[in-house]
Amino acid sequence: MDPALPTDRPLVSVDLAIFTVRSGALHVLLVRRPDDRSEPYPGQWALPGGFIRIGLDDDLESCARRKLAEKTGIESPYLEQVAAVGSATRDPRGWSVTQVYFALIPSEGLHLQAGANAGAVEWHPLRGDHVALPLAFDHASLLQQALTRLRSKVEYTSLPAFLLPEPFTLPELQQIYEVVLHRPIEKSAFRKRLAAQALLEDTGEVRTTGKRPAALYRLRYRDRPAFFPRTFSPRD
Numbered sequence: 001m002d003p004a005l006p007t008d009r010p011l012v013s014v015d016l017a018i019f020t021v022r023s024g025a026l027h028v029l030l031v032r033r034p035d036d037r038s039e040p041y042p043g044q045w046a047l048p049g050g051f052i053r054i055g056l057d058d059d060l061e062s063c064a065r066r067k068l069a070e071k072t073g074i075e076s077p078y079l080e081q082v083a084a085v086g087s088a089t090r091d092p093r094g095w096s097v098t099q100v101y102f103a104l105i106p107s108e109g110l111h112l113q114a115g116a117n118a119g120a121v122e123w124h125p126l127r128g129d130h131v132a133l134p135l136a137f138d139h140a141s142l143l144q145q146a147l148t149r150l151r152s153k154v155e156y157t158s159l160p161a162f163l164l165p166e167p168f169t170l171p172e173l174q175q176i177y178e179v180v181l182h183r184p185i186e187k188s189a190f191r192k193r194l195a196a197q198a199l200l201e202d203t204g205e206v207r208t209t210g211k212r213p214a215a216l217y218r219l220r221y222r223d224r225p226a227f228f229p230r231t232f233s234p235r236d
Contacts, residue, residue: 017146
């Protein structure tokens with residue numbers, strides 16, 4: 001063995017900040033850790049995640065998608081790498097590094113299921129950049145990093161559309177943008193931005209939600225977000 005190679009290795013894991021919009025508010029999915037006292041932070045809430053399995057995971061993203069399915073029973077239409085975080089103190093079991101991802105999913109019709117060693121799985125509303133309960137490990141910091149990345153990209157991409165089930169109306173899409181950005185957007189500027197990017201396609205259907213029917217749309221491409229040439233300003 002090469003003497004330069006370490007004889008002990010850090011724990012390597014993936015953690016996910018899974019976002020959705022429910023009742024007009026941005027929520028994150030949390031799992032309750034088992035009550036087993038031999039485990040770190042027993043009974044405490046945490047982001048879904050877990051250790052990489054060499055025999056099961058071809059790469060980091062495949063690990064993230066596996067843990068998403070194991071712990072929640074769901075698949076995400078959008079998953080993005082955020083950051084790598086590691087230290088000798090973030091996990092009491094030893095030196096550890098985790099790769100943080102965020103995922104975006106619509107919550108309508110979704111039936112969550114706890115799996116693996118998760119005691120429960122629930123949506124929790126975000127209040128600013130945090131949830132109103134303590135999180136295990138350094139997951140409060142990981143959540144803030146994921147949320148910061150999401151909100152910065154919402155300013156110039158179509159990411160909020162991944163939080164909606166298809167088809168959707170333009171007012172529904174604008175509301176999702178405003179929920180994530182936590183501020184209003186001017187209606188005409190918003191629609192001009194969408195039209196300029198050819199982001200949506202009309203389904204030819206309508207939905208009656210107010211005084212008159214609203215046209216229904218879907219994303220032209222669901223495998224990647226569209227990018228706008230400039231951000232939404234507070235005056236938009």
